[in-house]
Amino acid sequence: NAGVTQTPKFQVLKTGQSMTLQCAQDMNHEYMSWYRQDPGMGLRLIHYSVGAGITDQGEVPNGYNVSRSTTEDFPLRLLSAAPSQTSVYFCASSFDRYTEAFFGQGTRLTVV
Amino acid sequence: AQTVTQSQPEMSVQEAETVTLSCTYDTSESDYYLFWYKQPPSRQMILVIRQEAYKQQNATENRFSVNFQKAAKSFSLKISDSQLGDAAMYFCAYRNANTGNQFYFGTGTSLTVIP
Numbered sequence: 001n002a003g004v005t006q007t008p009k010f011q012v013l014k015t016g017q018s019m020t021l022q023c024a025q026d027m028n029h030e031y032m033s034w035y036r037q038d039p040g041m042g043l044r045l046i047h048y049s050v051g052a053g054i055t056d057q058g059e060v061p062n063g064y065n066v067s068r069s070t071t072e073d074f075p076l077r078l079l080s081a082a083p084s085q086t087s088v089y090f091c092a093s094s095f096d097r098y099t100e101a102f103f104g105q106g107t108r109l110t111v112v
Numbered sequence: 113a114q115t116v117t118q119s120q121p122e123m124s125v126q127e128a129e130t131v132t133l134s135c136t137y138d139t140s141e142s143d144y145y146l147f148w149y150k151q152p153p154s155r156q157m158i159l160v161i162r163q164e165a166y167k168q169q170n171a172t173e174n175r176f177s178v179n180f181q182k183a184a185k186s187f188s189l190k191i192s193d194s195q196l197g198d199a200a201m202y203f204c205a206y207r208n209a210n211t212g213n214q215f216y217f218g219t220g221t222s223l224t225v226i227p
Contacts, residue, residue: 033214042116042203042217050213058214090157097212100147103157 002026006091006104013081013111021076021107023091031094032074033101036060036087043090049074081111114139116206118218125194126226132179133189133221135204143209146180146187151220152200160202163187165209191223199225 004025013019025032033048045058049068063085065077074093078085088108092101115138125131137146148160163171163180170178175192191198204218 031212035215035217040121040219042219043215044217045214048213056213088155092157092215097207098145098209100145100159100162101157101215102159106155106157108155 004091004093004102004104006089006107008107009105011107011109013078013109015081015083015111017081019078019081021078021089021091021109023074023076023104024072025074025093025102026072027093027095027102028071029093029095029102030071031096031101032068033058033092034064034066034074034076035090035092037090037106038087046076046089078109083111085109086111114141114206114208114216116204116216116218118204118221120221121219122222122224124224124226125191125198127194127196129194130190130192131194131223133191133202133204133223135187135189135218137185137187137204137206137216139185139206139208141208141210145207145209146178147205147207147215148176148178148187148189149203149205149217150198150200151203152197157203161189194225196225196227199223 034046035043047066049055091104094101144165146163150158179188201220206216
């Protein structure tokens, strides 16, 4: 029972590099989202999806891109990494808009 | 806009004692859901308890219970018989039942359990 699988757990990038954070869930959840967690700020929504082929921006979308080609996968792309993107990133999924979210184990990203 | 406020950045409790973590929220909606998540040092976000706004009865899960005051927009978490494993960051979260596109999180309360 894998739940939400998020990779990698740790990553160091140089400014200007690009990368993709992977997220997969095996619970047939329609709702998936990406959050970033910064000290003293809780979790903030980057992008979300309510089903395959449907994505939308959250509170802090700049510098990030997403796609949802399948129900299971929801990758997050950093287009050109900046030090301000140093954070812990969480992928989350939920069955519908009435239920709790299940989270991946998080990715600690450092941009130098 | 929905906001969630946790006014206690840090709390401590003696092992076996009871502690209450505070959370308030701001919304004009009548149908929503409230959650408490626990984040131990492992970083994993773990659901502690869930409350539906339409239910007057407070949710309970073993040693965890909430005091949900809808009119006051207050949603506090009570941990009874605190254990060392309860030490973690606790986040209060809100979800609008009508749109439900995102969770709104508070800034968290760091709970220390003193042996």
